[in-house]
Amino acid sequence: MAVIKQDDLIVSVADALQYISYYHPTDFVQAMAEAHAREESPAAKDAMAQILMNSRMSAEGHRPICQDTGIVVVFLRVGMNVRWEGTLSVTEMVNEGVRRAYTNPDNILRASVVDPPFGARQNTRDNTPAVIHTEIVPGDTLDVRLAAKGGGSENKAKFAVLNPSDSLVDWVLDTVTSLGAGWCPPGILGIGIGGTPEKSLLMAKEALLDSVDIHDVRQKAEPSPIDELRLELYEKVNALGIGAQGLGGVTTVLDVKILQHATHAASLPVALIPNCAATRHAHFVLTGDGPVSLDPPKLEDWPSVTWTPDADSRRVDLETLTREEIQTWNSGDRLLLNGRILTGRDAAHKRLVELIENGEPMPDGVDFTNRLIYYVGPVDPVGAEAVGPAGPTTATRMDKFTDAVLTGTGLIGMIGKAERGASGLAAIKKHGVVYLIAVGGAAYLVSKAIRKARVLAFEDLGMEAIYEFEVEDMPVTVAVDSTGDSVHLSGPAQWRGRLGDIPVEMGKSA
């Protein structure tokens, strides 16, 4: 019989969450490096280079891969012969581990969890509680798998109950097409087939905890029906041409993972959950011999990809920027921003719109005239940092506020990630402004361009406050120009057309 001490689980969970905040799984890095090597779309290749360089910088600097350090999901398999030593419940032990990880002063992680979810939505400040799934199994060990899932990819979870005769492949292809790029591809699709509605969603999430192994599946002499389905989906999803960050390209998914369970004869439940560019998960086993400390990966496991702004990037002085100047920018142009930008995301937008609708002035000290607003919720800084990792958040969530905010503030541009929805595009065109994107999942790299940061308004919103950032050569791409032309529409359409001529299959290693 193994005796698991309370502190051993707490310390192991805390260490593992710190570990995954800055170390990508090496199989994921390898798969991303291979995708980067075979990518033919310059825009997608540039985005993947930023993701890979960001990954290496995070591993070296022990700072988060992404500013969204995720909600913690834990799968516990508790051996039937395990005995516990401690006063806390197992749920409380796990949550104490989460608390210690997210408030670690050496690498403070962003607290993103709000409670209650309906109504006040107060940030719990330590990222608790985790979502915990427990199974009792034969044996005398405690098996722990955990993940930190970002909102951008979690928000794209989809579920359906198909008729048994329906095409599951068609459902997946239609669903992935509808997701847009807010899940920060390239990543991994987790698919759960069968069981009941809740079981299929749980399997889709659990499938994402496995390693990337589509290479091995391809080499199998006798693939199972699920292996064949994985390969078919891998090929067909990549042939959609969505590409890294939705810019159009050869690789949208690095792997497709599937779990299945027996189901009712009348049903075919199916769920899909994507894992993003900030794929983060770990697995360890407690045997009663003390806490587990995960071995750090070797930096040689990262490819020697370095990212530098391409020679065509245009330097922009934000201090003299005018409405006339932004109208010379075309979608697809790469820019290096220099000067001051303002930040604001969901909660700040809601407040700004309330002020505008009530005829009240903008917050003291905030002048939006001819400025760009960056949709971001940064990680708090440590040491000499101006700000912690500060990558873009999904812009579509701001679409419903965009027309009112552009009307009431004097802003001339926005910076976020992924495509805009119909109302966002219409507002951009109506006001003759621009929408720029930074690379989602390259948050630490982006933060290196931020030289100074200060809170200007709505301090009570924490990471959602309005900041002023002073940036130096911050890399962005014009995603929607002032005429409303969008790279997220033209890029994937162009690559979907071209992929008929390009074999969408595993290339050689980088």
Ligand code: SF4
């Ligand atoms: S990579 Fe994108 S989806 Fe993933 S956590 Fe970061 S911002 Fe969210």
